[in-house]
């Protein structure tokens with residue numbers, strides 16, 4: 001299986017996230033993608049190729065023009081107002097009862113286009129984000145042109161980003177870009193399987209009223225876990241998309257492979273019932289027992305079985321890297337999924 005990756009993705013390198021009462025260096029860092037890249041090269045999984053260049057159109061197919069323009073301009077506007085010493089992080093949000101408008105001021109704009117304090121913007125953010133999306137598009141093109149599967153080593157991740165909102169380390173929704181690109185290139189029904197520990201709220205919101213894209217997510221119960229306000233089992237889609245959104249919230253602390261594998265089997269069964277003709281996997285590895293910010297109990301060996309279970313769907317498949325913060329085991333865990341899929 002080919003991997004798509006560019007070192008430009010490491011240009012996104014911000015200094016802070018604010019979570020759980022603490023301002024600290026983000027768990028989501030360039031060291032993540034470098035670790036996965038090194039593991040894949042060392043294991044000789046397959047060729048590692050640079051992303052092709054793409055116009056903005058495939059990104060604008062799932063994100064609003066105003067939001068993408070904001071992402072492009074945000075750092076420059078921030079520097080004019082606040083200088084280069086600190087990264088751009090919002091502090092005020094248009095919550096219920098407040099006016100839904102995009103203010104003139106950059107700190108206002110940051111609040112307007114964010115849902116949390118975990119998606120800072122730095123000098124290299126747009127270039128890194130764009131390279132990550134191009135990796136997803138290049139992997140998708142490999143599948144469009146006949147490869148059975150490809151791995152987009154995306155970083156920063158994407159599944160928390162909505163049509164016009166960033167958060168949770170995510171700016172452009174790489175998996176959504178990939179799924180829409182499959183739809184626009186001859187695949188009639190596309191399924192997205194999100195196995196990241198956190199609910200893929202952004203991906204769900206982008207396709208929530210669509211009947212041609214099935215979104216299936218297995219994640220920590222939002223009653224107890226980030227992103228808290230999305231990912232409940234009762235969220236099943238709306239309008240033409242009614243029934244095309246399936247959430248499996250699972251208990252924190254006790255979810256091991258024995259529990260997880262049955263749920264994954266059910267999810268794959270739903271993808272088969274949907275009669276998808278292509279699959280995008282939002283591949284988060286923060287389900288790992290050693291992950292510093294998550295509370296499932298999957299072990300490194302379990303990821304081989306996860307790959308095999310995904311292969312049972314027998315679909316052309318684009319793997320898109322999402323989360324996973326146990327950096328010393330991240331590469332091995334990714335490899336096990338991809339090799340398990342190929343066996």
Ligand SMILES: [Zn+2]
Pocket residue numbers: 196197198284286323324
């Ligand atoms: Zn996650």
